[in-house]
Amino acid sequence: MDTMRDRFAPVVSRLLDEDPRVAVVLAEIGKDAFEAAMRKHPDRVINVGIREQLLVGAGAGLALAGLRPVVHTFASFLVERPFEQIKLDFGHQGLGGVLVSAAASFDWPAGGFTHMAPGDVALLDTLDGWTVHVPGHPDEAETLLRHAVAAGDDKVYVRLSVQANARALPVDGERFLTVREGRGGVVVAVGPLLDQVLAATEGLDVSVLYATTVRPFDERALRRAAGAADSADVVVVEPYLAGTSTAAVNDALADLPHRVLGLGVGRRELRRYGQVEEHLTAHGLDAGSLRGRISGFLNAGTSVRTS
Template sequence: MDTMRERFAPVVSQLLDEDPRVAVVLAEIGAADFQETMRRHPDRVVNVGIREQLLVGAGAGLALTGLRPVLHTFASFLVERPFEQVKLDLGHQGVGAVLVSAAASFDWPAGGFTHMAPGDVALLDTLDGWTVHVPGHPDEAETLLRHAVAAGDDRVYVRLSLQANRTGRAVDGHRLIAVREGRSGVVVAVGPMLDAVLEATEGLDMTVLYATTVRPFDAAALRRATASAGTDVVLVEPYLAGTSTAAVGDALADLPHRVLGLGVGRQELRRYGTVEEHVTAHGLDAGSLRERIGAFVTARRTVSTGA
């Protein structure tokens, strides 16, 4: 299976051929994948070099001319390093772009903490008007990329990762998908966390919802699920733990509920290791998830029975 990032350049190159509004801005990362496309569209494929603030500023300038810019580099260099430009050049000026990241929270452990971005979605949450897609499979990444580019002049973040579920699902850029139904709580699995969540909750009487678009958050689907499964909600996100707990709280504000936010911890892991070792260290492997979700459900039952 190809990776999400391997799907990125062919899809966007095709969009450049099809739509004269589409432009691509790169900061050296990924430029080799666009060499042929750059020859076909030299005025709409721009490599600014290792200048991430300029990456966003140039993209905003292209948007001001009426183009639909797609900006790409590692997440830490796309959201964190040029955050002022994301906030002002795009948000303050009221223009849109599609930000497509790579490396996710810890896709390249050998790159060290400079190349890790577990706080990217939480950081974008401080800004208004962003749509955030977190695909869990290359097929979903392609669908959501096309959806993002076609989304008028909106500001959209597409978070690509090496981690992926075994199979893709039919996503539409809006809805939570019900994958499993139960009566003892709801687990919301975000993007590449779905396979681990399904394994972790096997045999547990819990509803599993799948999210590949986390902003805006599909509050209506969550409320429908809690009507039969109850209002104990577990969020399993591939980035900073608790990033979406406020969104769940808002969705269930008028109902008594409990929320457990699982994801990447705040403590910096200072050993390179492997992606799998980072997943385990943050308690996001299937075994750890089952233990943590099980303890959460058991605690509710203990309180309700007075044991």
């Protein structure tokens, strides 16, 4: 299976042909995949070199000129390093654009901590009005990329990863999908962690919701699942910083008795970089670890309620 990032350049190159508003801004990373598009659309495919603050600023400048910029590099260089430009050049000026990241939380361990960005979504949560897509399969990435570019002048972040589920689901850029129904609690699986969550919850009486668009947070789907269960306890399993969406869950269920557990990437830096699978295990995001953490949390809630 190809990767989400393998789909990125072909999809956006087609969008360049289809829509004269679309423009692409790169910072060296990924430029080879756009060579043909750059020759065809030299005024709308721009490589600024290794200048990430300029990358975002140039994207905002294109938005000021009426274009729909697609801005791409690794997540750590796209969200963390030029955060001030995202905050001011896009946010303060009321401009829209599409930020598309690669490398996710730890997709390239050999690159070291400079190339890891588990805090990207939490950082964007400090700003207003960003839609955040976290696809879990290359087909979903293609769908969500098209949604993002077509989203008028909205601010959209698309988080691509080499991690992926075995099969794609019909995502629509808005709603959570109900993958499994149960009465003992709700587990929200985000993007490429769905397969791990399904394996972890096999045989457990829980509902599993699949989230590929996490901002705005689908409060209606969560309330529906929590209302249908005997317990409004919720576990959110995210491929980025643990606890990123716990506030969103609390807001959605503010009028209901509930507990929430946020599982994701821990704050502790792993200095022996290893492989992606080793990072999953170290952060407790493999199926075996998740089963123990999820069942322990939900069973503890049952004990409290029945005591």
